[in-house]
Amino acid sequence: MMRISALIVLAAFSGCSGRVDPMTPLRDATSFELYSLDPMERTKFDASAGFHGWKILGTIQVDDATTRRKLADALSSGIAENEGVVNMCFDPRHGIRVTVDGRQYDYVICFDCYSARWYTDGDQNFGFLTTGSPQPEFDRVLSNASVELAAPPSN
DSSP states (O other): OOHHHHHHHHHHHHTTSSSOOOOHHHHHSSSEEEEEEEEEEEETTOTTTTTTTTEEEEEEEEEOOOHHHHHHHHHHHHHHHSOOOOOSOOOOOEEEEETTEEEEEEEETTTTTTTEEEEEEEOOOOOEEOSSSHHHHHHHHHHHHHHOOOOOOOO
């Protein structure tokens, strides 16, 4: 049943084949900001508060090209590793905001449920699936910058 649900979610997130690959803006970014989010505190989808409805615990501007590449590579690997598995939650602890050619791309990522939502200039695109494997790299970058991390989920 979980696999069927995952395939339905994946189909809904996938949209038509003419859509932009979510990894393209990450690789072409002229600015790159990494967010630590509180998955338990919503801001009632107020666009002026939080990050797409989630409380921001902290953020860091990622200027180092190697660090940007490691984050993008980790997320790309997580996407490639996912075989259609998704958990039925959305408690994101991470976000990314990049700018490419004057356009803003935001990613709200839940490594616990293996899914992400992404936006172009505030408009939501189709989502995508990942695994939890990128989380240690994201946490490492945030921790090295002394950015607060959300408490791990209680199982």
